[in-house]
Amino acid sequence: xDPEEDDKAVVKTVKSKVxxxxxxxxxxxxxxxxxxxxxxxxxxxxxxxxxxSWPWHVHVFFTLGGYSxxxxxxxxxxxxxSYFLARIGxxxxxxxxxxTFGLINLLIVCRPSTFRSDFHWDxxxxxxxxxxxxxxxxFCEGTPATPTSYWGSLFLTIFTYIFGxxxxxxxxxxxxxxxxxWFSSMYYCCLACFPATYNYFFDKTRKNIKLLxxxxxxxxxxxxxxxTGAWFIWxxxxxxxxxxxxxxPASPExxxxxxxxxxxxxxxxxxxxxxxxxxxxxxxxxxLYDAHRPAEKHSARRWGWLADFITLSMIGMSIALxxxxxxxxxxxxxxxxxxxxxxxxxxxxxxLWDNVAGRIFAPLTTLWIYALSTGEGFTAKLLRWSFxxxxxxxxxxxxxxxxxxxxxxxxxxxxxxxxxxxxxxRKEMYWxxxxxCPVEWYEYFYVVGLVVAFSRLMTTLEPIVSDxxxxxxxxxx
Numbered sequence: 001x002d003p004e005e006d007d008k009a010v011v012k013t014v015k016s017k018v019x020x021x022x023x024x025x026x027x028x029x030x031x032x033x034x035x036x037x038x039x040x041x042x043x044x045x046x047x048x049x050x051x052x053s054w055p056w057h058v059h060v061f062f063t064l065g066g067y068s069x070x071x072x073x074x075x076x077x078x079x080x081x082s083y084f085l086a087r088i089g090x091x092x093x094x095x096x097x098x099x100t101f102g103l104i105n106l107l108i109v110c111r112p113s114t115f116r117s118d119f120h121w122d123x124x125x126x127x128x129x130x131x132x133x134x135x136x137x138x139f140c141e142g143t144p145a146t147p148t149s150y151w152g153s154l155f156l157t158i159f160t161y162i163f164g165x166x167x168x169x170x171x172x173x174x175x176x177x178x179x180x181x182w183f184s185s186m187y188y189c190c191l192a193c194f195p196a197t198y199n200y201f202f203d204k205t206r207k208n209i210k211l212l213x214x215x216x217x218x219x220x221x222x223x224x225x226x227x228t229g230a231w232f233i234w235x236x237x238x239x240x241x242x243x244x245x246x247x248x249p250a251s252p253e254x255x256x257x258x259x260x261x262x263x264x265x266x267x268x269x270x271x272x273x274x275x276x277x278x279x280x281x282x283x284x285x286x287x288l289y290d291a292h293r294p295a296e297k298h299s300a301r302r303w304g305w306l307a308d309f310i311t312l313s314m315i316g317m318s319i320a321l322x323x324x325x326x327x328x329x330x331x332x333x334x335x336x337x338x339x340x341x342x343x344x345x346x347x348x349x350x351x352l353w354d355n356v357a358g359r360i361f362a363p364l365t366t367l368w369i370y371a372l373s374t375g376e377g378f379t380a381k382l383l384r385w386s387f388x389x390x391x392x393x394x395x396x397x398x399x400x401x402x403x404x405x406x407x408x409x410x411x412x413x414x415x416x417x418x419x420x421x422x423x424x425x426r427k428e429m430y431w432x433x434x435x436x437c438p439v440e441w442y443e444y445f446y447v448v449g450l451v452v453a454f455s456r457l458m459t460t461l462e463p464i465v466s467d468x469x470x471x472x473x474x475x476x477x
Contacts, residue, residue: 017295018071019375024393025383026372027064031396032448033057035403038180039447041438048441050321053336053350055358056314059278060365061183062190066282067369069194073290076202080195087191091397093465094458095184098401099161102178105408106157109421110140110175112150119147121262121430122240122347124252128424140423144172144430164188168270171432172263176422179404179433182270189272190279197280201287212288219281220363226277227356230268235339235349237261240428261348262430269355270432278362285366295374303370304377310368311379347428398455406451407437414439 034057042049077083119141130136146152153175160166160174164185178184205211241256243249268274294303324333332341340353372380383389411420425434439447 015071015073016290016293017375018289018373019295019380019384021389021393022372022375022380022383023064023068023369024396025385025389026369027061028388028393028396028399029383030057030060030064031399034180034400035448035451036444037436038403038433039407039437039439040441040444041436044439044441046441047322047325050324050327050333051318052436053354053357054317054321055354056361056365057358058183058355059275059359059362060369062187062275062278063282063285063362063366064369065187065190066194066279067286067289067373068282070198070201070283070286071289073202073206076199077195083195084191087194088188090466091184091187094398094401094462095164095181097458097465098178098181098405101402101405102161102181103158105405105419105421106175106177109138109419109423110150110154114138114140115150116141117148119144121258122242122255123426123428125249127426135418136424138419138421138424140175143175146173166270166432167272168267171266171270176432179422180400182432183400186270186272186275190276193276193279194283197283201283205284205287207291209288209291212284212291216281216284216288216366219277219284220366223277223281223359223362226274227359231352231356234261234265234268234352235337237264237348240347242428258348258429265348265352266430266432268352281362281366282369285370289370289373294370295376300374300376302376303374304380307368307371307374307377307379310364310371313364314368351427351429351431392452395452395455395459398458399451402454402458403447403451406454407447410443410447410450411437411439414443 037052037055042052045052114137116139121144126136128136142148142150143153143156146156156173157175157177160170161177161181166174166178166182166185167189201212201215205215237260238256238258240258241250241254294300321335324335327333336353340349371377372383374380375384408420412418420434420437422434425438427433427435437447
């Protein structure tokens, strides 16, 4: 959240100059990248689908969150739990609305009459189409913890999402009600650690550039070690047995369940501290920015040049990924290591590399946020565009919350009622989201337009929803 959302009655110290319009515009661009990851079939996007193997934007959301919350340099937080509840309270009403819509969509697909007790860790050949080529009927399976119980799976799913627990170690007890709402759960973890961490930085490191640099470089080094360790632990795990040695499809009876690699990689991805580190990196960068105050120096223009150079570098990397072309049948792509280059039967190694490839850019993306904050340079000028920063950017959070639901409605409306859901379109590995909404690439722009419009409506209705939640909490509970 930006500092304008803080309580106006709180006494603030003198703040460094941060261009919040630029930060807001950048946040909306990140939201559009999120929607690109999830809307449009892999085949439809062609070579542009390669950009999905470089999800650099995910950790940037956490870095930007820590940076934005720490930047106002308010006095230390005395009532830590009250502060945590207040922050959660400001976000939860729209989260609750997203859960309601997500539950409705889930129940269309998953009812006692469509429940199957034969749990699978990965996609099956007849998930979407039967052997005769007809569309498979709606179905759902239990959770890993309750594979034979519909009501147990449903109850634990609702419990998990109400309390924002869709992370490690709770993922085995839940259906993926909100495919991307794990981010909200993780952000609540970040909010929980913020007060104590902020107080430490404020009391022990503020204005101490040397100590802040030690913290920042230490955290970035820890991130590099985490990414490297995860890669070497899981990169050589065996696949699922979906294909034989020649690459021919095997029969379902010969599949291995892949429980070790599924549980290992998913637990790594959804483990809170491994995302909180980016949040703390953002906080450290905010304190360094406050100590250095680069926008107030005669050399401020150089930070604009640096921001533009990083922008060009990110664009150049994206172009290089696209120029690899569509992944061939042998899986060989020159910008991926061999272990993640096997298209046929190593879905977890592929997914793990995608994740690691995005996270290792944390030093560059942190510097990018730092440089953009000065408001200097051509990139900042584009991000400061009034329509982007003032009209679109305030809807970024709601775009994130509702793009799954709007995508499901759009797909059903344009595909004769066929639902895009986790079981019919699930990935080869056990994951919290299905394959991207299988529309054509150009429909991405239609869906994004609908998502923005719906998010704008929700932004308008948010005060009413918030007042209703307060009334329910204060008067009824």
